[in-house]
Amino acid sequence: MFKWLKPDPVKKKETEIKKIYEEAVSLQRNGNIRGYSSKIEEVEKLQKELDFLKRALQA
Numbered sequence: 001m002f003k004w005l006k007p008d009p010v011k012k013k014e015t016e017i018k019k020i021y022e023e024a025v026s027l028q029r030n031g032n033i034r035g036y037s038s039k040i041e042e043v044e045k046l047q048k049e050l051d052f053l054k055r056a057l058q059a
Contacts, residue, residue, distance in 0.1 A: 010057065013050045017043055 024039030 009053060010050065013046060013053060017046045017050065020046065 020039055021043050024036050024043065027033075027035040027039060
């Protein structure tokens, strides 16, 4: 009934991924390749969690 009041976990995760990816791109442009690679690893981890979450919500 009040589903629209609950925050969407998929959308929240996608927003977090986008924010971290933008930080990674900024680090890469500034020449900080190590920082870039650590942020990209974090993005990949969050992407896997997002995929798992999407599959769980479909079932």
